[in-house]
Amino acid sequence: MKHVLSLFICLSLVNCSRVTHLNKEFRLGDEFKIVIPVTEDKVDSLLTYSGIEIWKGKKLVYTDTGTTEYFFNSKTYHRVFKLKNGNELVLITVFDAPDLNKTAGFYFENSKLIKLEVYPDFLSSDCDTDNDGKPEFAGLLNISESPCSSCDSCFYNPTLYYELTESGLDLDSSLTRERNKKIWGSFYGFSQTEIVLPCPRDNTPVSDH
Numbered sequence: 001m002k003h004v005l006s007l008f009i010c011l012s013l014v015n016c017s018r019v020t021h022l023n024k025e026f027r028l029g030d031e032f033k034i035v036i037p038v039t040e041d042k043v044d045s046l047l048t049y050s051g052i053e054i055w056k057g058k059k060l061v062y063t064d065t066g067t068t069e070y071f072f073n074s075k076t077y078h079r080v081f082k083l084k085n086g087n088e089l090v091l092i093t094v095f096d097a098p099d100l101n102k103t104a105g106f107y108f109e110n111s112k113l114i115k116l117e118v119y120p121d122f123l124s125s126d127c128d129t130d131n132d133g134k135p136e137f138a139g140l141l142n143i144s145e146s147p148c149s150s151c152d153s154c155f156y157n158p159t160l161y162y163e164l165t166e167s168g169l170d171l172d173s174s175l176t177r178e179r180n181k182k183i184w185g186s187f188y189g190f191s192q193t194e195i196v197l198p199c200p201r202d203n204t205p206v207s208d209h
Helices: 173-184
Strands: 016-020 024-028 032-036 039-043 046-050 053-056 059-063 069-071 079-082 088-095 102-109 112-120 124-127 136-139 153-155 160-165 168-171 196-198
Touching: 032 088, 059 102, 059 112, 102 168, 112 136, 112 168, 160 173
Parallel strands: none
Antiparallel strands: 016 039, 024 032, 032 053, 039 046, 046 069, 053 059, 069 088, 079 088, 088 102, 102 112, 124 136, 136 160, 153 196, 160 168
16 A cells, blocks of 8 residues: 655754654553554654554554654544444544644454545544534645735635544535635635635634534
8 A cells, every 4th residue: 555644854943853662552442552662753842653553452453664653642633433334443643744744544344454544634523513413524634825925815725524424534525515615715626726815714624613
């Protein structure tokens, strides 16, 4: 599976250091835990971890042999969902500088990884935004950029809304269209584009919860 999560490079303006630890653990729910047998990087006051292992009970169900770095501090998003189809979804925040952080979604069936999805770093969650009885999750995939340094214009950058279904997190296209029409005046697609528009005054993902 091709890794779409980018490698973090320590820039000269960021205070970075690396420390080796063995078997540091983070609990996720009652059954899952994350074990870091390799290293941690300190980015300013935050710690990121690579080489993670995901365990369910006493069984190792995933090992990351790449360079992806993960966050496990109080302000990041990491959870486990037991899905109605019997599978399990583990969400972990991924450091993706210089772009926005992402959320990695690990899907397990019978303790076997069957899918890895990349979601936004959710700015809001567990809100039934459209009153359909299902929680929604919302966030931006990319940094919002401006075409000029001193103007009130932005490139179109949609807020994406996901709904928790019986099989996992699915893009809620109807809600995404509806909300981005309010944010941007019209809907211009599900991806960031070079369409120049007035910067939105309020881009709060779920403003009526």
